[in-house]
Amino acid sequence: MRSVIRRRVTTMISAFLFQPPLSSISPKHHQYSLLLPLTTQRFLTASHSFRLRTFSTKSIPNMQDSASVSYLSQREAAEIDETLMGPLGFSVDQLMELAGLSVATSVAEVYKPSEYSRVLAICGPGNNGGDGLVAARHLHHFGYKPSICYPKRTSKPLYTGLVTQLESLSVPFVSVDDLPEDLSKDFDVIIDAIFGFSFHGAPRPPFDDIIRRLQTLQKRPVIVSVDIPSGWHVEEGDHEGGGIKPDMLVSLTAPKLCAKSFCGPHHFLGGRFVPPSVAEKYKLELPSFPGTSMCVRIGKPPKVDISAMRVNYVSPELLEDQVESDPVLQFRKWFDEAVAAGLRETNAMALSTTSKDRKPSSRMVLLKGFDENGFVWFTNYESKKGSDLSENPFAALLFYWEDMNRQVRIEGPVERISEEESENYYHSRPRGSQIGAIVSKQSSVVPGRHVLYDEYEELTKKYSDGSVIPKPKNWGGFRLKPNLFEFWQGQPSRLHDRLQYSLQEGNPAWIIRRLAP
Numbered sequence: 001m002r003s004v005i006r007r008r009v010t011t012m013i014s015a016f017l018f019q020p021p022l023s024s025i026s027p028k029h030h031q032y033s034l035l036l037p038l039t040t041q042r043f044l045t046a047s048h049s050f051r052l053r054t055f056s057t058k059s060i061p062n063m064q065d066s067a068s069v070s071y072l073s074q075r076e077a078a079e080i081d082e083t084l085m086g087p088l089g090f091s092v093d094q095l096m097e098l099a100g101l102s103v104a105t106s107v108a109e110v111y112k113p114s115e116y117s118r119v120l121a122i123c124g125p126g127n128n129g130g131d132g133l134v135a136a137r138h139l140h141h142f143g144y145k146p147s148i149c150y151p152k153r154t155s156k157p158l159y160t161g162l163v164t165q166l167e168s169l170s171v172p173f174v175s176v177d178d179l180p181e182d183l184s185k186d187f188d189v190i191i192d193a194i195f196g197f198s199f200h201g202a203p204r205p206p207f208d209d210i211i212r213r214l215q216t217l218q219k220r221p222v223i224v225s226v227d228i229p230s231g232w233h234v235e236e237g238d239h240e241g242g243g244i245k246p247d248m249l250v251s252l253t254a255p256k257l258c259a260k261s262f263c264g265p266h267h268f269l270g271g272r273f274v275p276p277s278v279a280e281k282y283k284l285e286l287p288s289f290p291g292t293s294m295c296v297r298i299g300k301p302p303k304v305d306i307s308a309m310r311v312n313y314v315s316p317e318l319l320e321d322q323v324e325s326d327p328v329l330q331f332r333k334w335f336d337e338a339v340a341a342g343l344r345e346t347n348a349m350a351l352s353t354t355s356k357d358r359k360p361s362s363r364m365v366l367l368k369g370f371d372e373n374g375f376v377w378f379t380n381y382e383s384k385k386g387s388d389l390s391e392n393p394f395a396a397l398l399f400y401w402e403d404m405n406r407q408v409r410i411e412g413p414v415e416r417i418s419e420e421e422s423e424n425y426y427h428s429r430p431r432g433s434q435i436g437a438i439v440s441k442q443s444s445v446v447p448g449r450h451v452l453y454d455e456y457e458e459l460t461k462k463y464s465d466g467s468v469i470p471k472p473k474n475w476g477g478f479r480l481k482p483n484l485f486e487f488w489q490g491q492p493s494r495l496h497d498r499l500q501y502s503l504q505e506g507n508p509a510w511i512i513r514r515l516a517p
């Protein structure tokens with residue numbers, strides 16, 4: 001019995017697979033290879049692990065070539081829907097859940113709840129409306145304050161369930177009559193989940209009036225359209241002009257033809273459920289989803305006004321009576337908190353040095369240890385920073401832990417650590433990095449990458465027997481002994497907390513002073 005069912009399903013899938021696509025779609029397969037997912041892999045060596053970040057255009061979601069993206073006709077969209085929920089074994093609940101989650105994560109990528117918390121999801125009578133209900137639930141859990149306008153309810157259990165779920169979260173439902181004529185006062189984001197790919201003709205009441213209100217919105221609230229900007233023709237787009245102008249479009253499965261005329265700043269793709277058979281059949285060329293993300297940006301990056309880019313920091317206060325009297329202990333506290341918060345490369349710091357002609361230069365290095373004796377990093381003593389420090393043995397370190405609105409400045413004299421300490425650390429590194437340190441005459445001019453690579457290959461062969469890789473004489477650690485610390489905690493309106501620790505001649509006690517922000 002089971003095998004009969006399996007055979008039937010296989011036959012249905014192959015019948016589906018061998019049908020030709022309904023519309024031809026620009027096949028630029030050579031570009032697809034550029035859209036590799038960003039992978040962060042862990043490489044384990046005998047005693048260590050270190051992260052290798054592989055980089056591709058995909059890792060910058062804005063760098064997609066929108067010309068290589070496929071668009072679906074209305075018929076294809078409906079057909080894919082049927083296939084997913086027929087031979088491919090999906091249920092509508094499942095797809096709707098994934099679609100709604102994609103919408104919520106797309107919104108969260110661009111519109112942060114700290115600034116755009118008041119969301120109105122306007123839900124239509126079909127599955128597009130269902131996506132809106134699901135998205136609102138996720139947005140609630142992401143920290144937004146959604147409200148729902150759902151004038152034409154469906155009595156199917158899927159929909160009544162979604163409504164019950166929202167009611168159990170105390171998400172308010174607003175009737176059309178209670179919606180303010182000017183939506184800009186009460187909402188920061190409007191989720192347009194009115195019509196999806198089954199829309200046809202002209203909008204009927206009460207949606208005609210709601211769409212009219214959306215057409216006249218100014219800058220705020222922003223409109224996020226689910227799959228289709230409601231009121232637009234599914235294939236021809238805003239063909240009569242005067243339709244709504246969403247700021248964000250979240251296309252599901254693949255963009256529909258109308259999306260070609262979308263010219264808002266944020267076009268995202270959601271619906272991370274397309275099996276390869278569907279992608280192959282419809283020759284779908286779509287960006288791949290990075291990491292574990294449920295959405296990915298399609299198309300060109302939005303134009304930004306750099307002068308308007310700013311974040312208003314909101315953090316707990318940093319008060320004199322809360323901090324440690326010893327700045328090294330205070331640093332440890334903040335460092336541990338940054339690690340616990342999961343920040344990447346908490347130990348990355350900017351190191352600033354100056355040459356004897358008093359010209360400063362900065363670069364990132366990794367902190368490899370700190371205690372009351374100082375802060376240690378490793379490098380090539382004959383590099384630019386190495387020669388700067390020989391000429392002027394003073395430096396400044398800077399940590400910026402962006403997610404915590406924190407910055408730490410540390411300044412003081414610098415000295416080389418002992419050869420023994422450097423030896424020990426060098427041999428604790430992955431063997432590839434040890435060889436890399438031999439190969440790199442750091443800061444000198446290299447004729448081409450191949451030069452480094454050839455020498456690396458040669459040395460890798462030489463040491464393939466696992467023998468000790470000798471530390472180059474010019475590679476080792478520096479230790480900065482601080483005489484000044486500053487702990488900076490970002491606060492609203494640029495009234496940040498700055499607590500500076502300094503030492504006075506001949507006095508081992510640190511003086512703590514608050515500096516104006």
Ligand SMILES: NC(=O)C1=CN([C@@H]2O[C@H](COP(=O)(O)OP(=O)(O)OC[C@H]3O[C@@H](n4cnc5c(N)ncnc54)[C@H](OP(=O)(O)O)[C@@H]3O)[C@@H](O)[C@H]2O)[C@@H](O)CC1
Nearest residue numbers: 095096125126127128195196197198199200202203204227
């Ligand atoms: N695989 C996928 O791609 C997935 C797709 N998903 C989602 O499903 C969406 C498609 O859903 P859908 O087929 O239910 O159609 P949708 O457009 O929401 O509404 C149809 C309703 O609107 C009505 N209606 C139509 N025209 C009208 C008018 N002029 N004025 C007034 N009413 C009008 C129509 O009524 P009728 O005309 O039939 O009387 C019917 O009640 C798709 O866009 C995506 O968001 C995801 O959930 C999962 C994965």
Ligand SMILES: Cc1cc2nc3c(=O)[nH]c(=O)nc-3n(C[C@H](O)[C@H](O)[C@H](O)COP(=O)(O)O)c2cc1C
Nearest residue numbers: 348363364365366377378379380383384385386443
């Ligand atoms: C996050 C990060 C960490 C780095 N860590 C080190 C390090 O620990 N030691 C090092 O020599 N270079 C490190 N580098 C490379 C340096 O920034 C720099 O390119 C190199 O040391 C040459 O600098 P210089 O020519 O000013 O001496 C790091 C770069 C980054 C982005």
Ligand SMILES: Cc1ncc(COP(=O)(O)O)c(C=O)c1O
Nearest residue numbers: 365366368378379429430433442
């Ligand atoms: C050139 C260079 N040297 C040294 C380091 C530090 O490496 P490790 O953590 O293996 O000491 C880095 C880190 O990015 C580096 O780029």
Ligand SMILES: [K+]
Nearest residue numbers: 192195226228
């Ligand atoms: K819509």
